[in-house]
Amino acid sequence: MAEIIDDEILIEQFRRGDESAFERIVERYSADVAALANRLLGWPGEVEDVTQEIFLAAFLGLKKFRSECSLKSWLFIITINKCRSYRYRWKLRHLQAIPIPINGIGMRLPPAEEGDSPMNAEDFQRVRLAVAALPARYREPVVLRYLQELGTDEISRILGISKNTLHVRLSRARKHLREKLTEIIE
Amino acid sequence: MTEEEIKKLLREADKTAGGIAPVRVNLSAIRRRAGRRNMIILVAPLASAAVLMVALSILALMFRTAEPTPEQEKIALLETQIKQLQARTDAALGLIQEVLEEERKQSRLDELQAQLASIPDPLEEVQNQVDKTAFVLVYQADRLYRELNQTDSAVENYNRVIALFPENRWAKVARQRLSEIENKKNLIKQI
Numbered sequence: 001m002a003e004i005i006d007d008e009i010l011i012e013q014f015r016r017g018d019e020s021a022f023e024r025i026v027e028r029y030s031a032d033v034a035a036l037a038n039r040l041l042g043w044p045g046e047v048e049d050v051t052q053e054i055f056l057a058a059f060l061g062l063k064k065f066r067s068e069c070s071l072k073s074w075l076f077i078i079t080i081n082k083c084r085s086y087r088y089r090w091k092l093r094h095l096q097a098i099p100i101p102i103n104g105i106g107m108r109l110p111p112a113e114e115g116d117s118p119m120n121a122e123d124f125q126r127v128r129l130a131v132a133a134l135p136a137r138y139r140e141p142v143v144l145r146y147l148q149e150l151g152t153d154e155i156s157r158i159l160g161i162s163k164n165t166l167h168v169r170l171s172r173a174r175k176h177l178r179e180k181l182t183e184i185i186e
Numbered sequence: 187m188t189e190e191e192i193k194k195l196l197r198e199a200d201k202t203a204g205g206i207a208p209v210r211v212n213l214s215a216i217r218r219r220a221g222r223r224n225m226i227i228l229v230a231p232l233a234s235a236a237v238l239m240v241a242l243s244i245l246a247l248m249f250r251t252a253e254p255t256p257e258q259e260k261i262a263l264l265e266t267q268i269k270q271l272q273a274r275t276d277a278a279l280g281l282i283q284e285v286l287e288e289e290r291k292q293s294r295l296d297e298l299q300a301q302l303a304s305i306p307d308p309l310e311e312v313q314n315q316v317d318k319t320a321f322v323l324v325y326q327a328d329r330l331y332r333e334l335n336q337t338d339s340a341v342e343n344y345n346r347v348i349a350l351f352p353e354n355r356w357a358k359v360a361r362q363r364l365s366e367i368e369n370k371k372n373l374i375k376q377i
Contacts, residue, residue, distance in 0.1 A: 019217070022213070023213055026211045026213065030208075030209050030211050031208070031209070034206055034209040035205075035206065038203070038206050039200065043199070043200070043203035045203070045204075045206060046206070047206060047209065048209050051209045051211060052211060052212060052215070052216070055211045055216060056216045056219055056220065059216050059217075059220050060220055060223065119198050119199060119202045123199075124199055124202045124203070127195060127196065127198075127199040128199065128203075131196070131199075146192070146193045146196045146197065147196055147197065147200050174187075174189060174192055177187075177192050177195075178187045178192070181187065181192070181195060182187055
């Protein structure tokens with residue numbers, strides 16, 4: 001609640017011309033935005049460009065923001081839109097039929113962290129491919145629900161769909177993922 | 187594969203991917219781009235309007251100064267001639283219609299006059315009857331005087347004609363007859 005009030009204060013300050021309020025918004029939300037962008041784009045690891053685009057759009061649109069949702073949700077909406085156009089532009093450039101993680105450039109397998117029981121590289125790649133192969137309308141709810149751990153209300157608001165539609169899309173996404181990933185579990 | 191298993195798999199993959207390095211958002215670049223964008227928003231309509239004005243001026247100049255080609259001149263001439271012919275045709279048609287209307291009216295008039303002419307003039311009829319009657323009386327009087335030697339009856343008839351039809355030509359004849367009879371009587375008296 002305190003955070004929401006703080007957000008409103010920051011927005012009001014920004015509207016009055018205090019650009020330092022925007023710096024504080026960036027500090028508060030850049031990590032979350034970058035993490036979401038990273039997941040939506042299939043874990044490319046480097047999301048600085050797209051994050052820059054997201055916050056540019058936020059800077060330009062913040063004065064018109066009417067607080068129909070929280071500032072965080074609003075930033076997530078911008079993130080989803082920017083990631084969509086980023087993927088689209090990438091597809092146009094590469095025109096590859098086989099869906100691969102969108103950031104083909106510099107794609108790396110992250111090193112295993114000590115003490116963790118991470119996935120092996122092959123399984124990770126399969127999960128990555130399976131998620132990347134999902135259509136955007138299924139992938140986005142999957143990322144927001146299972147990775148960002150947002151509630152159905154908030155996801156519905158962010159994606160602009162009803163809860164019923166959200167449940168249907170999640171169900172279909174799970175079906176796709178089951179087909180691709182059952183072997184990993186087995 | 188349950189929902190929980192899928193969720194666990196995705197989270198493991200996310201963990202395996204590792205966190206991303208802290209993202210540095212370049213705020214001064216954002217401010218610069220925002221400023222540029224605002225400038226474009228302000229300037230673009232003005233620039234478009236200016237380009238449009240220049241284009242329209244060029245077009246106007248082109249149309250004003252461009253010489254018509256021979257084909258265009260021919261077409262223009264033909265169009266003028268067609269318009270003139272059209273006007274003449276319209277005038278001729280108008281005239282023809284007027285003439286036809288006149289003829290129709292005349293024909294109707296003739297018809298009515300013929301009908302009128304076929305109706306006998308009642309005055310004439312009466313005049314004829316009068317004439318006939320006067321003639322018959324004079325004729326009877328003549329017979330009475332010349333053939334039957336009934337001078338007094340003849341004189342009576344002559345006088346009747348004169349009395350009834352004083353202006354009629356047979357009344358004139360009747361007067362002549364009376365004058366003849368009077369002269370004859372006077373002659374006999376002298377002898």
